[in-house]
Amino acid sequence: MTVAVITGAASGIGAGLARHAASLGMKLVLADWDEGALKEVADNLSTEAIAVPTDVRDEAAVQALALSAYDQFGEIDLLFNNAGVLSSGLSWEIDSTTWQRSVDINIGGVVNVMRSFVPRLIAADRPARIINTSSVGGFLTSPFMAPYSATKFAIVAITEAMVGELAALDSKVQVSLLAPGPVKSAIMDEHAPAQTAKFMTVMRGMNDEHGMTPDEFAPLVFAAIERGDYWIVPQPEILDS
Ligand SMILES: NC(=O)c1ccc[n+]([C@@H]2O[C@H](COP(=O)([O-])OP(=O)(O)OC[C@H]3O[C@@H](n4cnc5c(N)ncnc54)[C@H](O)[C@@H]3O)[C@@H](O)[C@H]2O)c1
Numbered sequence: 001m002t003v004a005v006i007t008g009a010a011s012g013i014g015a016g017l018a019r020h021a022a023s024l025g026m027k028l029v030l031a032d033w034d035e036g037a038l039k040e041v042a043d044n045l046s047t048e049a050i051a052v053p054t055d056v057r058d059e060a061a062v063q064a065l066a067l068s069a070y071d072q073f074g075e076i077d078l079l080f081n082n083a084g085v086l087s088s089g090l091s092w093e094i095d096s097t098t099w100q101r102s103v104d105i106n107i108g109g110v111v112n113v114m115r116s117f118v119p120r121l122i123a124a125d126r127p128a129r130i131i132n133t134s135s136v137g138g139f140l141t142s143p144f145m146a147p148y149s150a151t152k153f154a155i156v157a158i159t160e161a162m163v164g165e166l167a168a169l170d171s172k173v174q175v176s177l178l179a180p181g182p183v184k185s186a187i188m189d190e191h192a193p194a195q196t197a198k199f200m201t202v203m204r205g206m207n208d209e210h211g212m213t214p215d216e217f218a219p220l221v222f223a224a225i226e227r228g229d230y231w232i233v234p235q236p237e238i239l240d241s
Pocket of ligand 1: 007008009011012014031032033034054055056057082083084085105109133134135136179180181182183184185186187188207211
């Protein structure tokens, strides 16, 4: 495996995946809408990496990302569809802008990446793997996080559909569903409304106390990819709790 594309690479899990991929000698295409943080991650990697500022909600920008990736490296082996956001609140009080933003990023962003990259990966007619990031929250609902739960359940559904579609096409491209448990990152930093402030403080505390670091988490993901796993659930014990 030589080239990986990672969305949401400026922080948390995406940045950890980038550092681990670099340590394996992979070349990298890193995308995020946080241009400054993205550049900092890319500049500190010990590999050839391009940083492409991209808002995954913007289909044209994601198409441009795919063009940049193929122009630079000619082929892609791994595609981490990782960018995501988490909002909290009472499901009936979360405003429509916040609901729409979760849908646009967590579902629309993943679909934009698939739309831009999958036809090119299939046309290349060589083995490649797409890793769509859901969450353990894509199997278990949580109160106060309805937009997150709903969009992460959707990623499980979309990814399962892709498995059948790629198999029907007899493609060499495969897909995995990544469902992280707690990993220390910025995902819970979004301002919480008054009703959920206490809940989010508890959640952040649990992540700080029990969460893996992105650099502990990334090797587990790559080990699962190496095995060819469809379900990548590095912390399965969370599903039993
Ligand atoms: N950290 C956890 O405990 C955890 C658990 C389960 C699932 N996840 C999932 O892992 C993925 C990575 O999250 P993380 O925990 O590293 O969070 P994070 O906030 O540290 O990183 C997410 C990155 O995505 C980027 N991003 C957000 N919206 C974007 C957009 N529209 N366009 C481009 N980039 C955008 C952010 O700028 C950020 O750099 C997310 O999909 C998240 O839902 C995280």
